[in-house]
Amino acid sequence: MPGKPLSNTCVDCRNADYVLTIRGRSLCRECYIQFVGYKVFKRMEKYRLRRDLPINGPCSVLLPLSYGLSSSVLLHMVHAQVQRLLSKPHAPPGFELQVLIVEPSSISSSSPPHNEAFQLLQQRYPHASFTKLPLHSVYEYVPGLGDILSEYAGPGFADDVSLPPKDRLDTFRGSITSATSIADVDSVLLNRLIVAFAKSLRCFGVVWGDSDDRLAAKTLASVSKGRGSSLTWQVSDGTSPFGVEFTFPLRDLFTSELQNYANFFPDLTDVIIPDTPLSDNILTKNLSIDQLMMRYVSSQGAKYPGVMSNVTRTANKLQASRITTDGSRCALCETLICNPKGTSSHFQLATDSNQFCYACERSRPGLS
Ligand SMILES: [Zn+2]
Ligand SMILES: [Zn+2]
Structure with a gap:
C-alpha cells in the first residue's frame, strides 16, 4: 500500500x-x-483423502469436546474443513464429523452444566453431529465395568447396582482417597467412554484437542504416574491399543496461539469455558500430578516454549516400547500389561480374576 x-x-x-x-x-x-x-488441515489429510481407509461408504471421525479452549478451536477448524469439502463439486470423499461432549459437570461438580452452549454449538456447526453424555454412562457403554470397578476397589467397597449410575460412580470415586488417583481413574474412565462411543458409531479415528503444551504436560504426568509405557498412544498420532486411530491435530500449536485464534471469533469464545487458573494458594499436596504438571508447563512454557515442544516432539518419536507382555490387558484401562521377565500371569488367569496394570494398581483405593 x-x-x-x-x-x-x-x-x-x-x-x-x-x-x-x-x-x-x-x-x-x-x-x-x-x-x-493449515497446521490442523495438514494433520486431517488422512481423513480428508481417506489414506489407508475405505474409499467408499461412510467414514466418521470423533472429536471429544470439553468446551475448553483447545477442543473448541479444533472443532471450529475441522468444521471449516468439512464445510469447504462439501462446497466443492469434485472434492475427495472426506469424513463425517461426530462430536462427543462428556458433560463437564458430570466429571467435576465445580463445573457448570453449560446447556446453552450445547444448543449454540448445534446451530453454529451444522455439518457436525453432536452427542452429550454424562461420565457415568460409561457403565452403559462398557459392559461389565461395574464388576471391574468392584474388583478394583477391593473388599471395602460395595457396588449397589440398584442405585442410579451417577450414584454408583460417585460411591466408587469416594472410595479413592488421593487427588492424583481420582484424577487418574477419571481420565481412564473418560478415555474408555470416548473410545467405546467412537466404536459404537464405527468411527475410524478420534481427533484429540491437545495443544503442544498440553501434550508436554501429559507426557510428564504420565511418566510420573507410571503410565510411561502407554505414552506412545496418549501423545502420538497412530493406532491406539483400542483399535481406533488417535490423531492430535493441534500438536504444533501452543495454547497462547489457540487463544489468539479464538479471539478472532466471538461465536467461538462464547461456547468456551475458560480454564480457571489454579490458585497459588492451593496447597501443592492437594493438586493432582496432572494439575501440577499443567501449572508447571504453563508457567515455564511461557518462558521457554522451545523446551515444551521438545518434550512433545521427543515423545512423539518414541516407538511403542518393547515391553515384555503376554498380550493380557489391564481390565481397567485396557492397555497391555507389562510382565517383568520370567514372571507369568497364568496364575491370575487361572483364578479368573481381573488384572490391573502397574499404573492402575498404584491408584487403587487403599494404596493411594
Ligand atoms: Zn496477510
Ligand atoms: Zn491399567
Whole structure:
C-alpha cells in the first residue's frame, strides 16, 4: 500500500496491516487464521483423502469436546474443513464429523452444566453431529465395568447396582482417597467412554484437542504416574491399543496461539469455558500430578516454549516400547500389561480374576 510504512504490513499477503506476530511473522487476521488453520488441515489429510481407509461408504471421525479452549478451536477448524469439502463439486470423499461432549459437570461438580452452549454449538456447526453424555454412562457403554470397578476397589467397597449410575460412580470415586488417583481413574474412565462411543458409531479415528503444551504436560504426568509405557498412544498420532486411530491435530500449536485464534471469533469464545487458573494458594499436596504438571508447563512454557515442544516432539518419536507382555490387558484401562521377565500371569488367569496394570494398581483405593 503506497505511503504505508513497510513495518506495519502483513509479511504474507503484504496487502493488510499486521495484527499479531506468530513465531517471528507479523500477520494480518486472515493470514494468521490461515497459518494456524493449515497446521490442523495438514494433520486431517488422512481423513480428508481417506489414506489407508475405505474409499467408499461412510467414514466418521470423533472429536471429544470439553468446551475448553483447545477442543473448541479444533472443532471450529475441522468444521471449516468439512464445510469447504462439501462446497466443492469434485472434492475427495472426506469424513463425517461426530462430536462427543462428556458433560463437564458430570466429571467435576465445580463445573457448570453449560446447556446453552450445547444448543449454540448445534446451530453454529451444522455439518457436525453432536452427542452429550454424562461420565457415568460409561457403565452403559462398557459392559461389565461395574464388576471391574468392584474388583478394583477391593473388599471395602460395595457396588449397589440398584442405585442410579451417577450414584454408583460417585460411591466408587469416594472410595479413592488421593487427588492424583481420582484424577487418574477419571481420565481412564473418560478415555474408555470416548473410545467405546467412537466404536459404537464405527468411527475410524478420534481427533484429540491437545495443544503442544498440553501434550508436554501429559507426557510428564504420565511418566510420573507410571503410565510411561502407554505414552506412545496418549501423545502420538497412530493406532491406539483400542483399535481406533488417535490423531492430535493441534500438536504444533501452543495454547497462547489457540487463544489468539479464538479471539478472532466471538461465536467461538462464547461456547468456551475458560480454564480457571489454579490458585497459588492451593496447597501443592492437594493438586493432582496432572494439575501440577499443567501449572508447571504453563508457567515455564511461557518462558521457554522451545523446551515444551521438545518434550512433545521427543515423545512423539518414541516407538511403542518393547515391553515384555503376554498380550493380557489391564481390565481397567485396557492397555497391555507389562510382565517383568520370567514372571507369568497364568496364575491370575487361572483364578479368573481381573488384572490391573502397574499404573492402575498404584491408584487403587487403599494404596493411594
Ligand atoms: Zn496477510
Ligand atoms: Zn491399567
